[in-house]
Amino acid sequence: MQLFSMSAIRYFVIAGVPFIIFYKLLANWFSQSKIQNRQASRKDFIREILHSMQTTAVFAVIGYLVLFTPLKNHTLVYTDINAYPLWWIPVSLAISLVIHDTYFYWMHRLLHHKKLFRYTHLVHHQSTNPSPWTSYSFHFLEAWTEGAVLFVIVLLMPVHPLTIVLFTIIGFMINVYGHLGYEVAPRWFRHTFLFEILNTSVHHNMHHSKFKGNYGLYFRIWDRALGTEHPDYVKDYDRIQQNRFGVNTNQAIKA
Numbered sequence: 001m002q003l004f005s006m007s008a009i010r011y012f013v014i015a016g017v018p019f020i021i022f023y024k025l026l027a028n029w030f031s032q033s034k035i036q037n038r039q040a041s042r043k044d045f046i047r048e049i050l051h052s053m054q055t056t057a058v059f060a061v062i063g064y065l066v067l068f069t070p071l072k073n074h075t076l077v078y079t080d081i082n083a084y085p086l087w088w089i090p091v092s093l094a095i096s097l098v099i100h101d102t103y104f105y106w107m108h109r110l111l112h113h114k115k116l117f118r119y120t121h122l123v124h125h126q127s128t129n130p131s132p133w134t135s136y137s138f139h140f141l142e143a144w145t146e147g148a149v150l151f152v153i154v155l156l157m158p159v160h161p162l163t164i165v166l167f168t169i170i171g172f173m174i175n176v177y178g179h180l181g182y183e184v185a186p187r188w189f190r191h192t193f194l195f196e197i198l199n200t201s202v203h204h205n206m207h208h209s210k211f212k213g214n215y216g217l218y219f220r221i222w223d224r225a226l227g228t229e230h231p232d233y234v235k236d237y238d239r240i241q242q243n244r245f246g247v248n249t250n251q252a253i254k255a
């Protein structure tokens, strides 16, 4: 129960603060950064929050099973922080995100299979114009398949509970950025190697508006390697950044 309350608070803070900033307080200020022109309705937000609470409960159960039941003895979770060098905490965190991205890509493609889609992933896709509240808006069964990545991580490598906490917080923050509905990537980002490998809010927003393509969670790597990235992605990204900055950020570098 405590785990659920903490996770629920985390959801309302990490999704709620950007929601208040981008959709209420500074909506006009950020209007140039909006990815889709239309607005999602209050009904969408309520549906998303209710499903997200269900997901939060499922994730709390999974966290409890892994950390506080005898199941822990079958995992590689370690509680003595000195059992491994301290640098292993950030390194295992980074590896967790890579494992999660790969797990998510394949699970996501599976859930898009026409036999499974309407019984599971359809709930998440009811939000064709996502907002921060969409981030945990999953069908009950999908919440389990989403959360099961934690089992994969704790079976594959030694992780400290601190790494798990950081992984869920950072993973969720990136998830909220992906569903923000606004592009906030800085102008310089387009011309770095990071743009070639990292997802943006436009990237995942296109997945919601077009249903097909852009299945990755944190990275573009699987989508690019397997040809599932939407062919208009870079063009759409450049168009939105041009709206924001008033110049073609792609041209700027060539000039």
Ligand SMILES: [Zn+2]
Pocket (backbone or CB within 6 Å): 108, 112, 121, 125, 207
């Ligand atoms: Zn999907």
Ligand SMILES: [Zn+2]
Pocket (backbone or CB within 6 Å): 124, 130, 134, 179, 204, 208
């Ligand atoms: Zn989504």
